[in-house]
Amino acid sequence: MRFNFKLIALAAALICPILSTPARAERLKDIASFGGVRQNQLSGYGIVVGLDGTGDQTTQTPFTVQSIMAMLQQKGISLPAGTQLQLKNVAAVMVTTSLPAFAQPGQTIDVTVSSMGNAKSLRGGTLLMTPLQGADGQVYAMAQGNILVGGVGASGGGASTQVNQLAVGRISAGATVERAVASNLGADNQVKLELNTTDFSTASRVVEAINDKFGPGIATALDGRVIRVRVPSSSDQRVSFLGILENMDVRSSEAAAKVILNARTGSIVMNRAVTLDTCAISHGNLTVTIGGDTQVSQPPAGSRGATVVTQNPSASVKKDPGRVIMLNNGASLAEVVKAMNAIGATPQDLLSILQSLKAAGSLRAELEII
Structure with missing residues (x-):
């Protein structure tokens, strides 16, 4: 090549x-972010039902059968000992999403559903209620809903075709936030402005621009990436101040x-x-x-050659x-x-x-x- x-x-x-x-000048929000204002990744193990025969092959994915049996027991349904379940419409999945900064209980967020086993497709499936946990093990959201799969596939007579991925789908507004993440933004009447890339010259220019606009001593560079900025004590004034701050134009270094x-x-x-x-x-x-x-x-015709x-x-x-x-x-x-x-x-x-x-x-x- x-x-x-x-x-x-x-x-x-x-x-x-x-x-x-x-x-050239760039907006401060494009080259920096506020410390503590971040997303948090969530994940959970769930079950998708209602598939059209495209679920996990239970002989190769025993955890799917175990999950179904545990769920049935929680629902008060007891199965006879030695029962062998043959499930074709069920798939074990991982549900992932990101919890936005300042998300509050009751807010909905999108989730991505990915097959863990050998399910052929998640198209048409429904995700059962799945708790989504953070890195600390706490449940921050609950997910459930119908899965939208962007791919399509067809097979017949030994031939098959597929467009895009069928084992991954998405549920818009499929999770509801149950717990808010505490934020200390504005604690001690100050915030930390963190540059996306460590650069001492850019940090110096940011400090100079902020102090020129709001007054001397408002911004102080702690190192080549972190800048400490004094903010108003009132939450309303603080939000207004930060809105003005992140839209300031600052000349970034080459x-x-x-x-x-x-x-x-x-x-x-x-x-x-x-x-x-x-x-x-x-x-x-x-x-x-x-x-x-x-x-x-x-050889020529009529000859004895080979x-x-x-x-x-x-x-x-x-x-x-x-x-x-x-x-x-x-x-x-x-x-x-x-x-x-x-x-x-x-x-x-x-x-x-x-x-x-x-x-x-x-x-x-x-x-x-x-």
Whole structure:
């Protein structure tokens, strides 16, 4: 698989004219968040019923049968000893969701239902009441409802087809919050503003912008990521203050030079800060081809000869000429991409080239391979 750099080269050519422009202003809410204002993950084990013969195969998923028997006992139904249940319309599932910040009892949230066993499809199923627990083991929500599956499948006569995933579905407003998570936002008349990325220059600019707008001493940088901000004691004034604060425009610093390379797909992303020191890149490939032609020798009519089949093997070695690309000191992103495209590098070639450039100290960027 070869990687085409032409599209990236075009994007780089469009980016280069703005290399010298100053850092643009961004809303504070886009580069930072308030400490303690976060989601909390919830999960629970549940049972889906009402499937059209597409549930778990109970011989391979005994936990589904155990769950049904335990549920029936809770409902006051006792089964004779040794009863072997054959369930086709039931599936064991995991129910997951995220509890939003400041969620209150009675509020509804969406949930995702995922099959745990070998159920073929959850389409048409109904999730029975499932408690959703947090990391502390406490129940914060209860989920129940009809599952909506985005996929579709059909089979017959030994043939089958499927579009999208059938073993995962979603229930809109399928869970009701039963317990609120305590929040200490505004405790001691202060909040902590946490930058998404640790950057001392951005933290300094945020402190300067806040103090210029609200007065000296309102904001104090604790480190390169956390900024302490004094807030009003009244909850109403505090909410208004934080609303103004998160919509402030702040000049963020230039992003660090970074190259992201996906070795599986060949995708590469470079930001505009990537440059190179003076270096030379050589690239060449060795191709070995081994094949064979089959020939049939047919004797003339009436002769006593026999038809003979012969093989003519062939082998060839092709070496592409090595090409050397010279890059001057401070080469920009456009020049880097143009050079890579000129030498016809594949994703694996590019991986080796970038690693070699980094090892040689010529690549002025952080190289991350995913």
